[in-house]
Amino acid sequence: MPCGKLNRGIRLRLSRVSRRNAWGWLLSIAVVAKCLLIPIAAAQTATGAVEARPSVVPAIQILHTEHGTNSPQAMKAHYVVLVSLDGFRWDYAKKYGALHLLALGKQGVWAPDGMYPSYPSLTFPNHYAIATGLYPEHNGLVANSFLDPRREAEGKPDKYSIGDAQAVTDGSWYSGTPLWSLAEKQGMRSACLFWPGSEAEIAGERPSEYLKFDDKVDESARIAQVVAWLKEPESSRPHLITLYYSDVDHAGHEFGPDAPETRAAVLKVDALVGKLRMALKATRLPVDLVVVSDHGMVKIEGPWITLDTFADLTGFETAGSLLYGKNEEDRARVYNKLNHASEKFEVYRRKDVPAGLHYNENEREGDPVIVATGPYAIRAHGPAAGKPDSVPVGQHGFDPARMPEMKASFFAMGPDILAGKTVAPFENVNLYPWIAHMLGLDAARSDGSLNILAGTLRDNGEGAGASKE
Numbered sequence: 001m002p003c004g005k006l007n008r009g010i011r012l013r014l015s016r017v018s019r020r021n022a023w024g025w026l027l028s029i030a031v032v033a034k035c036l037l038i039p040i041a042a043a044q045t046a047t048g049a050v051e052a053r054p055s056v057v058p059a060i061q062i063l064h065t066e067h068g069t070n071s072p073q074a075m076k077a078h079y080v081v082l083v084s085l086d087g088f089r090w091d092y093a094k095k096y097g098a099l100h101l102l103a104l105g106k107q108g109v110w111a112p113d114g115m116y117p118s119y120p121s122l123t124f125p126n127h128y129a130i131a132t133g134l135y136p137e138h139n140g141l142v143a144n145s146f147l148d149p150r151r152e153a154e155g156k157p158d159k160y161s162i163g164d165a166q167a168v169t170d171g172s173w174y175s176g177t178p179l180w181s182l183a184e185k186q187g188m189r190s191a192c193l194f195w196p197g198s199e200a201e202i203a204g205e206r207p208s209e210y211l212k213f214d215d216k217v218d219e220s221a222r223i224a225q226v227v228a229w230l231k232e233p234e235s236s237r238p239h240l241i242t243l244y245y246s247d248v249d250h251a252g253h254e255f256g257p258d259a260p261e262t263r264a265a266v267l268k269v270d271a272l273v274g275k276l277r278m279a280l281k282a283t284r285l286p287v288d289l290v291v292v293s294d295h296g297m298v299k300i301e302g303p304w305i306t307l308d309t310f311a312d313l314t315g316f317e318t319a320g321s322l323l324y325g326k327n328e329e330d331r332a333r334v335y336n337k338l339n340h341a342s343e344k345f346e347v348y349r350r351k352d353v354p355a356g357l358h359y360n361e362n363e364r365e366g367d368p369v370i371v372a373t374g375p376y377a378i379r380a381h382g383p384a385a386g387k388p389d390s391v392p393v394g395q396h397g398f399d400p401a402r403m404p405e406m407k408a409s410f411f412a413m414g415p416d417i418l419a420g421k422t423v424a425p426f427e428n429v430n431l432y433p434w435i436a437h438m439l440g441l442d443a444a445r446s447d448g449s450l451n452i453l454a455g456t457l458r459d460n461g462e463g464a465g466a467s468k469e
């Protein structure tokens with residue numbers, strides 16, 4: 001089955017018939033398809049074409065998009081390696097003694113009280129908020145799974161889910177200009193070793209090098225690949241590189257934030273960060289290392305809260321706890337039924353969702369909108385008869401202002417970053433202009449501001465970019 005017509009008419013084909021993308025692991029979905037990408041056409045190197053290439057690192061299959069060489073200006077720029085440790089709660093480093101991360105923060109900058117994820121504090125919305133500087137309702141990914149009533153009316157595929165390879169690789173779901181597209185547009189090569197959105201063509205661009213998500217790719221091999229990229233000739237060497245590890249999120253969901261298994265996962269990824277730092281140092285390149293997480297984790301209280309036990313959802317389409325009423329009468333009826341139905345959630349007509357959540361102006365958010373008031377697992381419907389109905393031990397997605405457990409982590413050091421700085425909690429959309437500045441790129445418009453983190457930079461965020469000579 002073709003997984004989609006990709007850039008400039010080159011078709012890639014999934015080796016097995018499946019629409020489920022490996023990101024579905026993050027939903028704890030049992031079946032994960034192993035999808036290898038095989039180009040049908042002979043390798044093409046025309047600008048913009050996607051070509052599968054074996055990597056110097058065994059077991060890694062790189063997808064290459066030819067953009068030509070770095071511009072002379074880009075060649076002079078510094079490098080940013082942006083690492084995501086999924087679900088690494090703001091307090092884990094101290095709580096579990098993640099010495100490599102703490103040392104990184106001490107020699108650079110860190111947020112001892114955490115960084116605010118955007119609402120909802122879910123994986124795809126937040127990775128893509130970090131990449132674009134846009135709140136989920138502006139970047140398009142309002143949840144890990146959602147519907148789009150407008151696309152439905154236009155006869156386009158109207159369901160997005162992180163487990164759906166077709167949707168994940170379809171750039172029409174994504175808004176904004178992610179960092180890798182920004183770099184490519186400005187003559188700078190980029191490479192993504194996993195990042196939500198990196199497998200789609202967005203804002204007319206793809207990363208020069210990227211991988212199809214496969215969480216089974218060996219953790220140390222991922223570092224070897226980053227190093228391999230940094231060892232490329234100056235002309236093709238990517239200046240922006242992303243890297244991703246999911247271990248801490250998996251452990252947090254399965255065992256909870258306080259479990260020894262989660263501690264072990266924290267120490268495991270911390271050791272990987274230590275290894276990465278050593279490897280980056282050995283390249284002798286001016287690399288700014290930025291380590292973040294997308295959100296935190298909290299222990300769930302009580303059983304599932306199932307919305308259709310409070311209100312008849314006939315006529316509604318749903319995705320998780322998102323509710324899509326077909327007409328105003330239905331929306332008003334369900335809002336009235338759910339209003340004050342439980343202390344464990346609040347219900348709003350979408351236009352009335354509190355402004356601080358930035359969750360009131362995108363149809364993909366549904367209407368009415370449910371917001372949990374505590375660590376409660378909420379869904380529209382229960383599972384089909386005979387299907388398991390267990391509540392995850394740990395979960396995230398909640399309002400970070402209401403629940404500090406949702407706060408994420410932030411550590412960074414490098415030639416553009418002052419040593420020994422700490423920053424008060426800040427919203428993750430502010431990373432975008434900050435990273436663009438370190439790379440000497442003109443950032444696209446975003447919800448973030450360089451002012452927030454400018455004080456962490458050697459050039460105080462002034463001038464055309466710290467990395468320009």
Ligand SMILES: [Zn+2]
Pocket residue numbers: 086087122123124249294295
């Ligand atoms: Zn996550």
Ligand SMILES: [Zn+2]
Pocket residue numbers: 026087123249250253396
């Ligand atoms: Zn998670």
